[in-house]
Amino acid sequence: MRTAIMGAGSLGTIIGAFLSREGVSVELIDTNVAHVEALNRHGATVNGFTECTVPVIAYTPDQMNGTYDLVLLLTKQTYNQQVLSALLPFLHSDSIVCTLQNGVPEERVAAIVGRERVIGGAVGFGATWNGPGVSQLTTPLETVARYAFEIGELDGSDSSRIRHVQELLGHVGGCHVVFNLLSIKWSKLLINATFSGMSAALGCTFGDVLEDERAMACVAQIADETIKVAHAQDIRLTHMQGKDLEELALAPGETFLVKLPIYRHVFAPHAALKASMLQDLERGLPTEIDWMNGLICQKGRQLGIPTPFNDRVVALVKAAEAAGLRPDTHQNLAKMLGEQW
16 A cells, blocks of 8 residues: 655654554655655654654655555645645545544545545644654653544445555554544544644643643633534534543533543643644744634534634634744733733
8 A cells, every 4th residue: 555644744754654663665745845855864753752763755745756545644734725736646546535634624625635535534642843854752652552543434434445544554553443533523623622722822832731720711611612513513522532522511600620630631641742733833834723723613603602712712823823923821821811802
């Protein structure tokens, strides 16, 4: 199975390294020329919760050739139209595009490459890009071994091809086939909207958010809004990393303190993680905020469900993008809570 990783950033570098280490033939594709050169010259270096350097094959998009049986899509959604349009000549009729992006991109991806080619997926571990050829694994290996991926067919069916993809991704960590893809994608969206959204809006790590009571009060509201919007679409959230995310819905009068054990179980292993959106802000790149918290806001408006806390995350991240500045933690936390808003 000829395999490519489109978007060999922080996660793609680690996935490529782990697959290559297990003898899987995989090509890492990225537009960052310095990164591609470093990968080819020195190998993919992974640090953090593990230490290894693995020889890999890397290309820039203009160096691609032939067709691929499997493409693991890890580019930012901001570039999907141009990335996928350019990918089409390298797909054959039975090619698989497995979406491992944040948010819920499957329908938009299917509209470009064809629904019959698309498998949906979610990644359950985090990474930080440390420079050309180097990526930091910010999730413990035992968590990766259990919860690395969840993948599913768009129609909820089982298939031989998804089992082949499961076997391949199993070389990286635990890969589970699911039959309720939208439930998984909205559950992952909740994780992105809460801790990735707050990490980007406040300019801090997941651990910083987890240890700040004011930030956690915001997280609880973001999660509750997300669950309400999902329910309005007849989508039920599901278990992720051993916990039922439906339990994060707030009953009248409940505060984040009631839910804190769940948040600690799910997010404490990722305390060192800095959201990819924050990494983008630090590098002066556009973020995926419109496809994460912004998607919840958009659906909320369509369904008549208020999403004030998600709205604030979007506004703060967009303000940081426009100003080209790293977010100010204390100032933005006050704004999240409605102070000076």
